[in-house]
Amino acid sequence: xxxxxxxxxxxxxxxxxxxxxxxxxxxxxxxxxxxxxxxxxxxxxxxxxxxxxxxxxxxxxxxxxxxxxxxxxxxxxxxxxxxxxxxxxxxxxxxxxxxxxxxxxxxxxxxxxxxxxxxxxxxxx
Numbered sequence: 001x002x003x004x005x006x007x008x009x010x011x012x013x014x015x016x017x018x019x020x021x022x023x024x025x026x027x028x029x030x031x032x033x034x035x036x037x038x039x040x041x042x043x044x045x046x047x048x049x050x051x052x053x054x055x056x057x058x059x060x061x062x063x064x065x066x067x068x069x070x071x072x073x074x075x076x077x078x079x080x081x082x083x084x085x086x087x088x089x090x091x092x093x094x095x096x097x098x099x100x101x102x103x104x105x106x107x108x109x110x111x112x113x114x115x116x117x118x119x120x121x122x123x124x125x
Contacts, residue, residue, distance in 0.1 A: 002026040003025045004034075006119045007020070012123055012124075014125050020121075031053075031054070033099060035049060038121075039118075048068060049081065058070050069082040081094070093120055094119050
């Protein structure tokens with residue numbers, strides 16, 4: 001079992017930045033990976049980015065590449081999502097997710113067994 005605790009959400013104006021954190025505890029395998037998803041009101045949950053724990057390879061949805069950056073600290077088992085140049089349309093609840101078995105379907109929510117509680121990000125103009 002893996003437990004995920006998120007932090008770092010909040011309110012910011014357009015063009016601002018936020019950094020989300022997701023601390024993991026529990027059993028983490030060599031194939032472990034952590035990702036971020038977001039869900040805006042009335043919309044489906046969408047993939048943002050993911051990172052493999054071993055090697056640190058990162059994967060992004062094309063629309064957010066360049067503005068968002070995922071990273072990890074293996075010493076503290078924490079993943080981060082740095083979000084820059086934020087837009088109103090980035091407003092959503094952001095969830096971290098994790099799984100112990102790497103999958104090529106990393107952009108699909110069903111591949112992740114563990115989820116954080118979600119953190120609200122609000123971007124205003």
